[in-house]
Amino acid sequence: AQSVTQPDIHITVSEGASLELRCNYSYGATPYLFWYVQSPGQGLQLLLKYFSGDTLVQGIKGFEAEFKRSQSSFNLRKPSVHWSDAAEYFCAVGARGGADGLTFGKGTHLIIQP
């Protein structure tokens, strides 16, 4: 069965500092990988996705993620965080073609210090 692990429940970063959120997955076939962000009281917004090809993918709001098959990882990065980036971040894995729901990690709560 597939699973997603986000090892960090909380991360605190100073505004302007770089950010890396970790995600490890377990999946029996070629994984389709996603990062979503959820602000308090809001739905989930798609930040970026990996389907195939270039292992470094760019997303919205200045985020990027790198797929490393050998490490079963899909870590999210941002070179310089802004106070508005404070939110909950979820990594997810899905099946080809969308023929199933997404499996989500438990999420990482990002706190931005001024």
Add this chain to the structure above:
Amino acid sequence: DSGVTQTPKHLITATGQRVTLRCSPRSGDLSVYWYQQSLDQGLQFLIQYYNGEERAKGNILERFSAQQFPDLHSELNLSSLELGDSALYFCASSVSGTSGGLAYEQYFGPGTRLTVT
């Protein structure tokens, strides 16, 4: 705004009752997915419909059911409600939804917060 709409935004009801949550997918999307988000279980996939047919089931209780109508909107029915059913229920939609389909992404609605008292 993802283009996925959900009603109602909030719902408060008593144990033993039945409620219906509604979702309208983005224009052109054929798949609808339902998820439950709770503090102890996190985000869990419940069920998927593709073009009116049930396509995949996740951790959906027998007390819960869903359907997708010809206009592609979907309803999630929750019956014999228990305190533990209190959660945020999300609907998501995507263009594809079959194993032979193209790569896809799911767009989430704002959710319905259900409180069972």
